[in-house]
Amino acid sequence: MSEIFPEGGQQHPIDLTINAQARSLQVHPWTTLLDLLREQLDLIGTKKGCDHGQCGACTVLRDGKRINACLTLAIMCDGADLVTIEGLASGDQLHPMQRAFITHDAFQCGYCTPGQICSAVGLAREGHAATPDVIREQMSGNLCRCGAYSNIVAAVQEALPLMRAAPQAQGDQQP
């Protein structure tokens, strides 16, 4: 980060739920949700790629919907229910989307993977058909510079019906 973060200025209290845990926090108005997660809460699974909403590496779920954490001000998440990549598994039991990404080797360097998986979990709730064309269009907000796209599409295509059959995993509930 080249950004100079002023230490002064008023902090504001916010209450939110992150990965099923209630949190009461103090944030500066200019702190993004992405910086809150990574710098203040040590939830570094959510990645900073472009920091401009162009790559999707920072995708998290807010009230069940996928969003870019880099373009979200933390202060505007007061009362929100957030799920990050760290919140998808249940103990040692991986989320079906995580398992599918491993099965299909849907990554190379892995940097975009948390965002891809959170985005795909959000996609599952949007009710689209699980065809490769639809998945490619609906996953277009997540870039993979290694080019693992064909395996990502295969992983998402496998996991979507599994999630619809058993929507009990974290991040799959209705808000």
Place this chain on the structure above:
Amino acid sequence: MTPFSYHKPASVSEAVNLADPSSRFIAGGTNLVDLMKEHVVRPEHLIDITHLGLNRIERTSSGGVLIGALVSNAELAADSTIEQHYPLLSEAILAGASPQLRNMASTGGNLLQLTRCYYFYDTGTPCNKRDPGSGCPARTGLNRIHAILGASDACVATHPSDMCVALAALEAVVHVEGRSGKRQIAFAEFHRLPQDAPQRDNQLAVDELVVAIELPPPAFADHYRYLKIRDRASYAFALVSVAAAVRLDNNVIQLARLALGGVAHKPWRDLAVERMLIGQPPSQALFTRAAQTMLQGATPLSHNGFKVTLAQRAIVRALGDAVLDAAARGARP
């Protein structure tokens, strides 16, 4: 980001009373937060309007629809009334941004997003829109994505929205509220051409907030097409886009609407071209004539001459698609 204070008013009247030239309203934040990170926009006060309601889609007594300014782009595109009666709007929204951004971005904010001109974003260069009077490097610089219609010496930027192109074709009305009360602005009047004041993108006063968008009664649910031409298949701004809508009776065009995106400082309409189409049976020759007329005033720059031909061909194709039944061309929804 440059530090700012944060305000969360409890009502629209409280919000507009807080507004001054050093403040900005924020809803989805998808464009504003990015502009603030780049120091292109540096508000001293941010007024969060996301808790003010304004998030319903309602039928109006005149048979139209009133869309709250805080309805997200994703909700609007997927709304059953919009999908069924205004499918052109759904098609345009889904052609824009990414699913994540559409979940965040608001209806009102979509109107207010700023140009993606490289020079506007680069605070190391002059820009009349960002810094009035400093000059326009795009006019002689990298201007492949810039305007071919309605530009001025001061500014050749384009408006980046897809949704607004459909709203222009549908003749939406923008409902705004300010300290002196409420008013309605016809969509064609809402955005400005740059002229000698490109820093003003629209007609809103500093204290005015977009509270809703009204759609007139539906007329184009059967024959419509939003065609977007861009550098990659998804998640890119339009080089050229066309919102085409017609009403057909016995294979004669009764009503026609045509709006272009990616070519001007606002969604571009030409009422004379729309009138040309009325009373005629659809044909390739008619659409070609309309396309040529619509672009006859184009003044391309050094790198965007291709947009003239591209726009003409896109108009012919969009009208050709529109006169087919939506089902016949495999449109969704």
